[in-house]
Amino acid sequence: MKRKLSQVEINNIVVAQADDDSAWEKPIRVRRKKSASVVIPAELAARAAFLAHLHRRRSIEDWLTHIIQERVELEEAAFVGAKRELATKNGI
Numbered sequence: 001m002k003r004k005l006s007q008v009e010i011n012n013i014v015v016a017q018a019d020d021d022s023a024w025e026k027p028i029r030v031r032r033k034k035s036a037s038v039v040i041p042a043e044l045a046a047r048a049a050f051l052a053h054l055h056r057r058r059s060i061e062d063w064l065t066h067i068i069q070e071r072v073e074l075e076e077a078a079f080v081g082a083k084r085e086l087a088t089k090n091g092i
Contacts, residue, residue: 052063
């Protein structure tokens with residue numbers, strides 16, 4: 001059986017083979033998923049653009065992504081908390 005290499009040993013092998021093209025597999029190409037589109041009313045888009053600028057974000061898309069990610073994390077945490085609370089009440 002082969003013994004498991006330590007992280008240091010792996011790093012040493014990678015560094016030693018870094019410039020040897022024959023030691024590497026063919027590159028893997030990864031395509032980015034297409035982004036989704038969301039339609040929002042013009043007035044809401046204008047308000048969001050103002051807030052994105054106010055928060056010094058690169059774009060409204062960047063600001064909205066940040067806000068949505070924050071909200072999703074809050075909702076997920078609330079869901080897990082509620083689920084845990086129900087399990088505790090039901091003696092699970």
